[in-house]
Every structure is written in C-alpha cells, then in structure tokens.
Amino acid sequence: MFNIHAILLDGIYAADDEGQPQFQVLPAPDNEEVARLRASLAELITQFLWSRPGTGKRSARAAPLSRDQPWLAGLYAASVLGRTAFGSNAGRRATRTGFIGCRLNCL
DSSP states (O other), rough: OOOOOOOOOOOEEEEESSSSSSEEEEOOOHHHHHHHHHHHHHHHHHHHHHTSSSSOOOOTTTHHHHHOOOOOHHHHHHHHHHHHHHSSSTTTTOOSSSSOOOGGOOO
C-alpha cells in the first residue's frame, strides 16, 4: 500500500514581453520520461530511508537533508513509511479510515 501526495500542473507560468505572468501549456511527459523520473525517485527515496538512524547504512547523497534540515527529513521519512511524525503518536502507523477526496477522473 502506498500513498501519493502530488500537485500536477500541465504547464508553467513565464513572463511575457511585458513582464506579466503568462501560463504556458507543456506537453505531457512520454512513457520514457515517466520511467526515468520513477527510477530517480525510487533511488533517492531508498537512499534517504537507508540514511535514517538504526538502518545500519548511510548514503552520502541523502545525508545533507538529515544534517541540514532534520525536522523536514523526519517528516519526509514518516510520510513515506506511513507513520505519524510528531506529537504523542510519533512513530505509530497512520490511521486510515477510507478514501477521502476524489479520484483523478472526478476533477
């Protein structure tokens, strides 16, 4: 079971000739771009999780976030692991009571 939090945009805002923001529609990524992104994210998340205390392994690439922003690193790790990050329930599995929100096709 996994949980994805994402903001999906189909373009970017860029300044026009008068310096005003203009929305520029971007083409959808092709399957190869999505596969490269997935592979990259899988590697980074794995390195990050192995960099957590108690895993017995450290990644030089993941260490800067843990060193420079430990609060954010802990929050990311808890989210990926499905755990509560802070408070009296820190470390416990997050409670899920069912699907909340809408699926992509309801937007």
